[in-house]
Amino acid sequence: MPLRGTGRSPLQKKMKTLVIGLGNPILGDDGVGWVVAEHVRAVLANQQSSILNPQSIEVDCASLGGLSLMERLTGSVRVILIDSIFTGKKKVGTVSQFTLNDLPDLNAGHSASAHDTSLRNALNVGRGMDVLLPKDENVIIVAIEAENVYDFSQDLSLAVAQAVPQAVRIVLDLIDS
Amino acid sequence: MQRITIDPITRLEGHGKIEIFLNEEGNVANTYFQIPELRGFERFCVGRPVEEMPLLTNRICGVCPEAHHMAAAKAVDAVYHVDIPSTAKKLRELLYMAFYCTDHTTHFYALGGPDFIMGPDAPVAERNILGVIHKVGLEIGGKVIQMRKYGHNVVEIIGGRKVHPCTSIPGGLTKGITEEQRKEIETMGRWAIEFAQFSLKIFNDIVMGNPQYVDLILGDIYTHQTYYMGLVDANNKVNFYDGKVRVVAPDGKEYVKYEPKDYAANIAEHVEPWTYLKFPYLKNVGWKGFTDGASSGVYMATPLSRLNASDGMATPLAQAEYEKFFATLKGKPVHQRLAIHWARLIELLYAAEHWVELATDSEITSPDFHAIPTATPTEGVGIVEAPRGTLTHHYWTDERGVVTKVNLVVGTTNNYAPITMSIKKAADSLIKKGNVNQGLLNMVEMAFRAYDPCFGCATHSLPGQMPLEVTIHDVEGHPVKVLKQFVD
Numbered sequence: 250m251p252l253r254g255t256g257r258s259p260l261q262k263k264m265k266t267l268v269i270g271l272g273n274p275i276l277g278d279d280g281v282g283w284v285v286a287e288h289v290r291a292v293l294a295n296q297q298s299s300i301l302n303p304q305s306i307e308v309d310c311a312s313l314g315g316l317s318l319m320e321r322l323t324g325s326v327r328v329i330l331i332d333s334i335f336t337g338k339k340k341v342g343t344v345s346q347f348t349l350n351d352l353p354d355l356n357a358g359h360s361a362s363a364h365d366t367s368l369r370n371a372l373n374v375g376r377g378m379d380v381l382l383p384k385d386e387n388v389i390i391v392a393i394e395a396e397n398v399y400d401f402s403q404d405l406s407l408a409v410a411q412a413v414p415q416a417v418r419i420v421l422d423l424i425d426s
Numbered sequence: 427m428q429r430i431t432i433d434p435i436t437r438l439e440g441h442g443k444i445e446i447f448l449n450e451e452g453n454v455a456n457t458y459f460q461i462p463e464l465r466g467f468e469r470f471c472v473g474r475p476v477e478e479m480p481l482l483t484n485r486i487c488g489v490c491p492e493a494h495h496m497a498a499a500k501a502v503d504a505v506y507h508v509d510i511p512s513t514a515k516k517l518r519e520l521l522y523m524a525f526y527c528t529d530h531t532t533h534f535y536a537l538g539g540p541d542f543i544m545g546p547d548a549p550v551a552e553r554n555i556l557g558v559i560h561k562v563g564l565e566i567g568g569k570v571i572q573m574r575k576y577g578h579n580v581v582e583i584i585g586g587r588k589v590h591p592c593t594s595i596p597g598g599l600t601k602g603i604t605e606e607q608r609k610e611i612e613t614m615g616r617w618a619i620e621f622a623q624f625s626l627k628i629f630n631d632i633v634m635g636n637p638q639y640v641d642l643i644l645g646d647i648y649t650h651q652t653y654y655m656g657l658v659d660a661n662n663k664v665n666f667y668d669g670k671v672r673v674v675a676p677d678g679k680e681y682v683k684y685e686p687k688d689y690a691a692n693i694a695e696h697v698e699p700w701t702y703l704k705f706p707y708l709k710n711v712g713w714k715g716f717t718d719g720a721s722s723g724v725y726m727a728t729p730l731s732r733l734n735a736s737d738g739m740a741t742p743l744a745q746a747e748y749e750k751f752f753a754t755l756k757g758k759p760v761h762q763r764l765a766i767h768w769a770r771l772i773e774l775l776y777a778a779e780h781w782v783e784l785a786t787d788s789e790i791t792s793p794d795f796h797a798i799p800t801a802t803p804t805e806g807v808g809i810v811e812a813p814r815g816t817l818t819h820h821y822w823t824d825e826r827g828v829v830t831k832v833n834l835v836v837g838t839t840n841n842y843a844p845i846t847m848s849i850k851k852a853a854d855s856l857i858k859k860g861n862v863n864q865g866l867l868n869m870v871e872m873a874f875r876a877y878d879p880c881f882g883c884a885t886h887s888l889p890g891q892m893p894l895e896v897t898i899h900d901v902e903g904h905p906v907k908v909l910k911q912f913v914d
Contacts, residue, residue, distance in 0.1 A: 275470065316532060316574065317589065342839065356448050366536045366555050373556055378568050403472035 263412045264421075270310040271318075271332040272335060275400040277402045278395035278409045281416075282309040282331040285393070288417045289331075294423075306424060315345050319371035321382055328372035328386045329423050341396040342408035346423075349388040355417065427517065444870065446853050446898045448906075452860030455901075459842075459874070460701050468832040476505050476803060476823045479832075483819065486836075490661045491590045492525035492581060493812035494819075495839070496667065499594035501819040503741045504687070504806025505827070506596040506799035512597030513792040519610065520784040521584040521591060522810070526666060526777035527618050528577030529813040530729075530770050533878050534625060535570045538767045541872050542633045546642065547865070562628060573621050576614040580781075581606050598796035605791050612785040616650045618778035626747060626771050633768075634754065644755070646911040647855050648763040648873060650847055651718040653725035655709055656732030657811045658683070663740040666811040671860050672735045673708065675809040676720050680758045682710070686809035688817050693835065694723075695844075699789065705843045706835055724847070727840035728817035728877055729769035732760035739772065741779035763848055766876045767783075803827040812837035814878040821887070837878045848873040860906075863884040864897060 270286025274277045313321055320327050334345065344421040349369055366374070368388075375382045393416055396406040405413075449455040464486070469484060480498040482493035496518060503510055533539075540553040543561055552560075559567040561607025578588045583603060593600045603611070633639045642648075658672045659665040671692075672683045682694050695704035696713040707713045707723035714722040725731075733752075739745045751772060754760045755765060782789060805822040815837030822831040850874045856863040863869075900906045 250753065268472075273485055275482065276464065302567055312590065316536065316571075320571070320578070321572065370554055374567050375571070377556075377559060377564060378571055379570070399464055401464065401466045 251337035262290065265325055266306050266327045266329065266423070267322065268306065268308045268329045268420060269321065269331065270308075271313070271330055274310070275403055277400050277404065278393075279333050279405050280403070281333050281393045281395065281405055281409050281413065284333055284410075285331045285391070285413055285416045285420065286310050286325060289420050289424075292417065292421060294406070299407045315366050315368060316374070317372045318368055318384065319375050322372070323375070323381055323387075325381075328383050329388065329420055330388065330390045331420060332390060333395040333398060333400055335395050337392055340395045340408075341394050341406060342412035343394040344412050344419060345390075345392045345394070346419055347390055349385040349390065352390075366403055372394050389423055391416055391423070429735065436657060442601045443801060444849060444897070446751055446857065447903070448857070448860065448898065448900055450901045452900075454853045455845070455855050457853050458700050459846050460850050467834070470833045471821075471829050474829050475826050476502055476821055476829050477596050479819070479821060479829070481592055483834075484590050486834075488737040488839070490812050490814070492522065492585070493810060493817050495585070495591045495594060495696075495818045496522055496810045497808045497812075497819040499685075500668075500808030500810065501821050502594075502808070504808060505803045505823055506806070507801035507804070508597045509895065510798055510801040511792075511794045511797055512797045513672070514797075515668070516784050516787055516790055517584050517599055517795060518594060520781060520790065522667050523777040523781040524577045524580030524611075524614075524618075525710070526813060527622070527774060528574050528581075530774040530777070531570060531577075531621075531625070533813070534767065534774070535566070535630075538770070538875055538878070540629065541628075541875065542639055542751070542767065543628070546868055546872060548670075548750070556661050560561075562632075566628075569621055569624065573618060573890045575726070576618060579614060583611065593798070594798045596636075597868045600615045600796070602793055603791055603796040606784060608791050612782060615778060615781035615785050615807075618781055619775070621742070621773035622771065622778045625774060629768060629771055635730075635825065643762050643764040643768075645762075647664045647852060647869070648848060648876070650726075650763065650844060650851070651720075651759050651761050652844055653711070653720075654731035654734035654759055655682060655725050655727040655816055656735035657809065658736050659740060661740070662737035664736045664738075664773070666777070668810075671809060673734045674723060674759060676718070676759070676761070678734070681708070686807045686818070689807060689809065689820070689835070693818075703839065703842055705846075706840050706852055707843065716843055716849070718848065723842045725840065726877075727837065728766050729767060729773045729813070730760060730763070730766040731815075732811060733772065734768045739776045741776050741783065742777055744772055744776035744903055745830065747775060765846075766878075773813075806814065815840040830836045838877070841877045841879065844875050845877050845879060860900075 268286060268289055269281035272281040274283045286308055293306060293308065297310060330384040369385060372382050393409055393412050395409060445458040446454060447456045467486060479502055480495045483494040483498040486494055502825055518628055533564035535558055536555040540558055544553045544557045560632065581591055582588045586593040598664045628841060642707045653673050655671060655673045657665045657669045659669045670683050670685055673681045692709055693706050695706050707727055711723035733748060738750045751768060800823050803823045807820045809816060809818050813898055817837045818835040820833040821829055823829055851869055856866045895907050
């Protein structure tokens with residue numbers, strides 16, 4: 250993974266960006282978010298001292314959704330979520346990028362949700378409580394089309410594993426932008 | 427089975443698919459509730475040191491990792507034949523009470539409660555936590571967030587990290603708590619008691635104060651006469667962490683009470699060709715199909731089951747609510763499934779009270795939180811009450827403590843048969859002579875949401891809804907109507 254430059258001074262990176270790899274690290278391709286986040290963390294660790302303000306970027310891995318994920322996003326202005334996606338319509342390993350605004354409008358609520366509310370709903374709840382949270386358009390999702398998200402395994406499918414470098418590059422570019 | 431997904435969705439939380447088949451008269455002949463199952467967990471665990479299980483199993487499910495951590499910790503203690511110190515048990519239980527407060531709060535305010543607080547006929551766009559905040563007031567949102575924060579804090583203090591605790595090891599815990607941490611935990615627990623009382627007041631004012639809702643709860647549509655299961659202490663009081671499994675019959679009398687290690691002598695699993703999930707039932711009663719009554723081995727394991735299967739709550743305020751519950755609903759056991767929501771809030775109060783009891787226990791800051799195991803590991807069973815049902819972990823190891831076999835009966839699986847029955851009953855009442863009541867989807871959702879089901883065991887989800895599709899087939903099996911929620 251080549252080191253990347255931002256072309257911006259630490260003082261210019263005042264906006265705190267939180268990068269979270271989402272998923273279950275023992276559920277096959279569902280763990281790809283963690284893998285990408287770990288790579289991003291490693292790249293940043295190599296270049297952060299000279300280029301980025303350490304206070305402005307935080308990288309983490311989590312197995313959260315809904316209210317719990319909203320609580321994790323507290324205090325962040327901009328968030329990059331890295332996650333597996335299972336549409337069944339795209340080639341396995343395809344990397345997509347969109348914001349929370351681009352997700353289907355499921356703001357109608359929990360309805361059939363088994364356990365929590367949607368992230369968008371959860372963010373609205375938090376904002377209603379004056380919690381500092383990113384705007385929906387500042388919640389950017391980098392998603393990798395998955396193949397196996399039902400079998401326990403610590404291994405990624407080949408096509409998903411091959412997509413990791415591309416996803417890492419996209420996340421780093423987003424951090425730079 | 428046709429696979430339907432939301433596009434884009436990053437992870438299915440569990441995809442509910444309901445098939446309804448009609449008979450010649452256009453009435454319901456059969457219903458099938460299918461959900462996906464995660465596979466290969468046993469294979470994943472075999473060959474690993476058994477002490478890893480409390481860390482691995484809390485990754486099975488993103489909804490109740492703390493419950494899996496506790497069941498696994500107890501099973502590993504049993505594998506090593508070690509009695510953990512009293513302080514270790516109390517610390518684990520204290521963590522667990524805080525988790526219960528978080529989990530029950532989330533269900534009531536984000537999931538089950540909106541059906542009542544907003545009303546079952548309210549537009550789906552309003553039946554969510556935002557709707558609740560709008561109706562009850564802004565302060566409720568802050569309280570819910572505060573309750574969840576306190577719960578997470580206690581889990582982090584005792585369990586080493588939020589949501590996915592990591593401190594339980596064979597023989598106890600890796601660390602204890604300081605007096606300063608104890609005080610902090612006590613303060614948060616006292617706030618939790620007030621919050622639980624506040625929540626019960628909301629339920630009393632808005633739900634029990636509305637004759638329409640009371641009729642809905644007491645009506646036949648969500649009523650089944652089944653057996654009920656729950657862990658009880660030595661006094662037959664509800665216990666989430668420890669004790670014996672008690673089962674009462676539909677008439678409320680004790681049917682059996684057994685040690686966790688004897689679960690396999692009491693529970694068997696029925697297989698149906700249309701689903702991968704199995705249906706646990708009472709082995710010594712027998713599987714008689716999806717049917718009520720004392721001759722059917724179908725049992726339920728939920729907050730309501732725990733109240734039915736016990737002789738009371740072990741804390742004073744929750745005990746008073748327990749008595750009010752059965753007095754109001756006129757009899758015990760209570761068979762009406764929608765009463766699970768009320769039972770859940772009584773459990774919330776118990777968990778908060780017990781949280782404070784444990785936080786003020788003189789042993790809780792003792793450094794005696796671990797006993798070194800010395801026996802050769804073999805096999806062991808750990809049972810706790812997960813918020814959504816009795817949770818059983820059973821591990822076998824070789825003499826080195828390396829896992830050779832695993833068996834889990836997870837909370838919601840216990841309820842697969844009763845949920846299936848409730849869905850059929852809701853469909854029965856809303857489909858007559860081929861006419862499908864437009865409220866069908868809502869009423870079916872209410873039927874299974876009361877159980878707080880957790881089938882997908884996914885760790886997260888964006889956008890977070892469980893897609894649901896109901897397909898209705900005519901007598902020849904042709905689909906005649908499809909109702910969808912969150913399915914593209």
